[in-house]
Amino acid sequence: MKDPVNSSKKSSAKGGDVSSPSGFFPRWMNINIIAQDVGFFILGLIGASIVGWVIFPAVLYSKHPQPINFNHALHLDSEKVDGIEGETKAEKCLSCHVFRDDGTFAGIPKLEKCTECHDDPESPLGETPQEKAFMTKYVADDKEIPWFVYSKQPDCVYFPHIAHVKMGNIDCTTCHGDFADNEKLPLYVKNRLTGYSMNIWGERISGFYWNKKFSDRMKMDDCARCHTEKGQEQNNACFVCHK
C-alpha cells in the first residue's frame, strides 16, 4: 500500500534539503559574496537616501521667519476681533485683501489697514508679546512690515487675481489651501538655486503627489492644467502669462 506521507518524505530527501544553501542555490553561486553585495547595496542606499532626503534639502533651501507673527484665525474670529467687514469668511478676506477700483489686487494689506484698529502704540488691544512687538517695531515708527510672500512668482509672470476670483469664481483656498486658518505663520523657505519659494515648486523635489492639489505647488504646468480643465486653453499661450 502506498503511504502518501512516506512517499512525499522520500521525494523531498531525493531533491536535497531545502534549508541548506548548497541544495537551494546552484553550487557555482557563492552565498557569502552575494550577502556582501546585498550588504553594500543597502549601505549605499541608506547613504544616498540621507544625502538625498536630508542633506541636499538642508543645503538647497534657506529658511526665513516672518518679521512678526500674524494670526489669521484670530482676526477672522468675530468673537475676538470685531470690525473686520463681511458676513462670511470669504467676504472677510476681501476687507484686507482688497481689489482696487481699477481691478488690480492690493495683495497683503499695508500698515494703514492695521492701524484702523491698532492705532495707539501705548494701548494694545490684547495682551500678547506678539502684539507688543508689532506695536513698538512698526506702529510706533509708522514703518511697513517687510513680509515674505510665499506664493511670489518671478517678475516675468502675469497673474491677475481678478480674472480668477471674480470672473473664474475660484475660491482663495483652491490655490492657497487652508492658509487663513493659521495661528502661526510658517517659515518662508527659499530655494537657493532658483530663488523660488518652496510654495511654488512644492515640498516634493520629485514633483510627485498622490492626488495633486493646486495648493501643493504652482509651476507653469500647474497653471496650464487648470486652464485646460476649465476649458480655458486660449489662456495657455505664452504671451497670456508672460507679458
Ligand code: HEC
Ligand atoms: C486683518 C487683515 C486680514 C484678513 C481679514 C485676511 N488676511 Fe490674509 N494676510 C494678511 C496679512 C497681514 C498677510 C501677510 C502675513 C502673512 O503671510 O500671513 C496675509 C497673507 C495672506 C496670504 C499669504 C500670501 C502669500 O503668498 O504670502 C494668503 C494666502 C492670505 N492672506 C489669504 C487670506 C484669506 C483666504 C483670507 C480670508 C479667509 C484672509 N487672508 C484674510 C491680512 C489679512
Ligand code: HEC
Ligand atoms: C478690525 C480691527 C483689527 C484690524 C484691522 C487688525 N487687528 Fe490685529 N488685533 C485686533 C484685536 C482686537 C486683537 C486682540 C485680540 C485678542 O487678543 O483677543 C488683535 C491682535 C493682533 C496681534 C496679536 C495676535 C496674537 O496672536 O498674539 C497682532 C500681532 C496683530 N493683531 C497684528 C495685526 C496686523 C499686522 C494687522 C494689519 C494687517 C492687524 N492686526 C489688523 C484687531 C485688529
Ligand code: HEC
Ligand atoms: C487661481 C489661483 C489663485 C486664487 C484663486 C487666489 N490666488 Fe492669491 N495668489 C495666487 C498666485 C499665483 C499668487 C502670486 C502672484 C504673483 O506673485 O504675481 C498669489 C498671491 C497672493 C497674495 C500675495 C500678493 C502679494 O504679492 O502681496 C495674497 C495676499 C493672496 N494671493 C491672497 C489671495 C486671496 C485672499 C484670494 C481669494 C480672494 C486669492 N489669493 C485667490 C494664486 C491664487
Ligand code: HEC
Ligand atoms: C484653479 C484654476 C486655475 C489656476 C490654478 C490658474 N488659473 Fe489662470 N485662469 C483660470 C480661469 C478659469 C481663467 C478664465 C477666467 C475668465 O476669464 O472667466 C483664467 C485666466 C487666466 C488669465 C487671463 C486673464 C484675462 O485677463 O483674460 C491669465 C493671464 C491667467 N489665468 C494666468 C494664470 C497663471 C500665471 C497661473 C499660475 C500661477 C494661473 N492662471 C493658474 C483658472 C486658473
Ligand code: HEC
Ligand atoms: C498659464 C500661464 C503660463 C503660460 C501659458 C506659460 N507660462 Fe511660462 N511660466 C509660468 C509660471 C507661473 C512660471 C514660473 C514658475 C515656473 O518656473 O514654472 C513660468 C516660468 C517660465 C520660464 C522660466 C522663467 C524664470 O525666470 O524662471 C520660462 C523661460 C517660461 N515660463 C517660458 C514660457 C513659454 C516659452 C511659454 C509658451 C510655450 C510659456 N512660458 C507659457 C506661467 C506660464
